Amino acid sequence: GIxxxxxxxxxxxxxxxxxxxxxxxxxxxxxxxxFHQNPWGQxxxxxxxxxxTKQNGRLSATTVATERYSLLYISSxxxxxxxxxxxxxxxxxxxxxxxxxxxxGTLLTVNP
Amino acid sequence: DGGITQSPKYLFRKEGxxxxxSCEQNLNHDAMYWYRQDPGQGLRLIYxxxxxxxxxxxxxxxGYSVSREKKxxxxxxxxxxxxxxxxxxxxxxxxxxxxxxxxxxxxxxxxVV
Numbered sequence: 472g473i474x475x476x477x478x479x480x481x482x483x484x485x486x487x488x489x490x491x492x493x494x495x496x497x498x499x500x501x502x503x504x505x506f507h508q509n510p511w512g513q514x515x516x517x518x519x520x521x522x523x524t525k526q527n528g529r530l531s532a533t534t535v536a537t538e539r540y541s542l543l544y545i546s547s548x549x550x551x552x553x554x555x556x557x558x559x560x561x562x563x564x565x566x567x568x569x570x571x572x573x574x575x576g577t578l579l580t581v582n583p
Numbered sequence: 584d585g586g587i588t589q590s591p592k593y594l595f596r597k598e599g600x601x602x603x604x605s606c607e608q609n610l611n612h613d614a615m616y617w618y619r620q621d622p623g624q625g626l627r628l629i630y631x632x633x634x635x636x637x638x639x640x641x642x643x644x645x646g647y648s649v650s651r652e653k654k655x656x657x658x659x660x661x662x663x664x665x666x667x668x669x670x671x672x673x674x675x676x677x678x679x680x681x682x683x684x685x686x687x688x689x690x691x692x693x694x695v696v
Contacts, residue, residue: 472642475625504684512620512671512690519684557625559685568639571616571675571685573625 473498473562477574484548484581492543492577494558502561502571503534505543507554514557517543548581555579586610589674589688596661596668596695604659604691606674615657616675616685619643626673632657633679661693669695 474497484490494503505517518525518532520541525532529548534541545552555576563569587608596602606615614633618626628641632651646665651657657676661668671692677685 502683502685506687512673512692514673514687516684516686559626561685569631569633570628570641572628573618575625 472564472570473500473560473572475558475560475572475574477556477558477577479577480575481578482580484579486548486550486581486583488548488581489544489546490548490579492545492556492558492579494541494543494560494574496539496541496558496560498539498562500536500560500562501569502559503536503541504559504561504571505532505541506557506559507552508557508576509554517556545579548579550581550583553579553581587674587676587686587688589672589691591691592689594691594693596693598695599663601660601662602668602693604661604672604674604693606657606659606688607655608657608676608688609655610676610686611654612676612686613654613679614677614683614685615651616677617641617647617649617657617659618673618675620671620673620690629659629672668693 506514522536558574561571590605616631617629630649632638648660674688677683
């Protein structure tokens, strides 16, 4: 099946710093999403971005599908940005079997 | 409000008992999914359903069962055959299976005591 690798696994920042999270995937995909998992465990949708670039406030994301990677940029980080960031890719395997496969996440800690 | 509702939020089970986790959505989505998350890990797919009365095994289906009798509902039963059931369980839905955005419920934390 498709492999999803996220880097770095852990990241510690001071408030106000910028960061880039990376997601590499091993095959062509139909779908790519970025999520933020809050301290209560809920997954918050950040971006649905199978290709191209999107921005939402201090966050932006770029997916280069032909090179099989996606980047999530966080600018002027705040303590509330802390948590785990997941990349998930959707692809068919074995004919009609579809899976949304998650990476292991990046644990971001923003210190005041 | 439209969304995905999982219940209960916390669940305790004695070893050897089956337990059913509820997932309901009012988004009119065709596809629904169940994932398991262990501490410090990503999410792993248990089962998914593309349409009513149809479901497919994911990567870790052993010890679990599902049904999809209604479009809105996709309950997950954790059976006594699941060797290590303590985990955080997340349900998701999307308009259809491929090429559409998936949305998640708030999760159920299951503890075996």
